[in-house]
Amino acid sequence: MINKKKTLLNEIKEILKSKGIKPSYQRIMVYNYIKNHINHPSVDTIFKAISGSIPTLSKTTIYNILNLFAKKGIVDTLTIDKNEVRYDFIKKAHAHFMCKICGEIYDIHLKSDVCLKDFVEGHKVEDTHVDFKGVCKECL
Amino acid sequence: MINKKKTLLNEIKEILKSKGIKPSYQRIMVYNYIKNHINHPSVDTIFKAISGSIPTLSKTTIYNILNLFAKKGIVDTLTIDKNEVRYDFIKKAHAHFMCKICGEIYDIHLKSDVCLKDFVEGHKVEDTHVDFKGVCKECL
DNA sequence: TTATAATTTGTAATCATTTCAACTCTATAA
DNA sequence: TTATAGAGTTGAAATGATTACAAATTATAA
Ligand SMILES: [Mn+2]
Ligand SMILES: [Mn+2]
Ligand SMILES: [Zn+2]
Ligand SMILES: [Zn+2]
Numbered sequence: 001m002i003n004k005k006k007t008l009l010n011e012i013k014e015i016l017k018s019k020g021i022k023p024s025y026q027r028i029m030v031y032n033y034i035k036n037h038i039n040h041p042s043v044d045t046i047f048k049a050i051s052g053s054i055p056t057l058s059k060t061t062i063y064n065i066l067n068l069f070a071k072k073g074i075v076d077t078l079t080i081d082k083n084e085v086r087y088d089f090i091k092k093a094h095a096h097f098m099c100k101i102c103g104e105i106y107d108i109h110l111k112s113d114v115c116l117k118d119f120v121e122g123h124k125v126e127d128t129h130v131d132f133k134g135v136c137k138e139c140l
Numbered sequence: 141m142i143n144k145k146k147t148l149l150n151e152i153k154e155i156l157k158s159k160g161i162k163p164s165y166q167r168i169m170v171y172n173y174i175k176n177h178i179n180h181p182s183v184d185t186i187f188k189a190i191s192g193s194i195p196t197l198s199k200t201t202i203y204n205i206l207n208l209f210a211k212k213g214i215v216d217t218l219t220i221d222k223n224e225v226r227y228d229f230i231k232k233a234h235a236h237f238m239c240k241i242c243g244e245i246y247d248i249h250l251k252s253d254v255c256l257k258d259f260v261e262g263h264k265v266e267d268t269h270v271d272f273k274g275v276c277k278e279c280l
Numbered sequence: 281t282t283a284t285a286a287t288t289t290g291t292a293a294t295c296a297t298t299t300c301a302a303c304t305c306t307a308t309a310a
Numbered sequence: 311t312t313a314t315a316g317a318g319t320t321g322a323a324a325t326g327a328t329t330a331c332a333a334a335t336t337a338t339a340a
Contacts, residue, residue, distance in 0.1 A: 196320075197319090200319075200322095
């Protein structure tokens with residue numbers, strides 16, 4: 001059990017190193033959290049979730065780490081919610097649905113033609129976001 | 141010339157009334173501005189643009205009016221830019237491209253399959269946003 | 281070990297947006 | 311006409327997410 005966890009953290013350590021990121025304990029913990037929480041957490045959510053295991057943790061560190069991860073292509077920065085940025089561990093391209101009632105952001109797996117474009121009307125595309133808003137199936 | 145402007149403002153007055161909005165001078169001026177500026181202005185941009193013609197204008201009024209217009213379906217609220225909300229006068233569905241360098245937001249006219257959906261994976265869709273980010277043709 | 285660099289931390293600053301109470305304007309009733 | 315009520319506007323203060331910054335801590339290398 002403990003060995004398994006140790007192995008996992010070592011795996012993350014290697015992944016971070018391979019991306020040119022020095023694997024500090026805080027970075028490993030953030031990586032581990034976002035990898036296992038696909039519900040698009042905010043900085044505050046992540047902070048509350050892991051500050052228990054890192055008593056001295058500062059919220060600024062979470063901001064620093066997520067900005068770094070975004071620059072290195074580890075997370076996507078979602079701006080669907082105008083109140084706060086939400087983060088998404090990058091796997092493969094997918095769309096999102098945000099509920100106007102409960103605020104939950106769901107993954108939507110649809111194969112859209114728009115996700116493949118490198119250029120649109122002369123502009124060079126780096127990120128593509130397909131965002132739906134409305135009332136989720138739970139709130140309906 | 142002056143008559144033409146008067147006619148225009150009267151037209152807007154009628155449109156607002158038809159949507160159940162009392163046509164105050166401030167509301168008419170904001171409507172007139174966003175109708176004629178398709179570059180997705182922010183609250184601050186709109187405020188700076190029309191405060192010259194309304195010396196007593198408050199920025200809070202712009203916030204109030206845009207929130208009202210959004211509720212009444214006159215404007216779309218764009219959350220592409222995480223720093224500030226941008227507003228779009230609603231015409232027909234279209235995508236957007238935001239430049240990471242200059243911050244400009246362009247209209248993208250593509251006929252996508254995703255814009256027609258009423259439901260996605262059980263969730264009721266009210267708004268659909270297709271947002272691209274990258275480097276615009278001017279900054280390339 | 282010691283020096284140097286990288287990372288983390290906590291506080292303060294920034295900035296968009298909202299809250300709120302006072303003020304203004306207009307329409308309508310007495 | 312005047313009084314009253316409601317809607318809209320205003321400006322100041324509060325809120326809240328994010329960033330800036332400098333001090334403290336930790337890791338790395340000599
Ligand atoms: Mn996702
Ligand atoms: Mn547009
Ligand atoms: Zn919901
Ligand atoms: Zn540009």
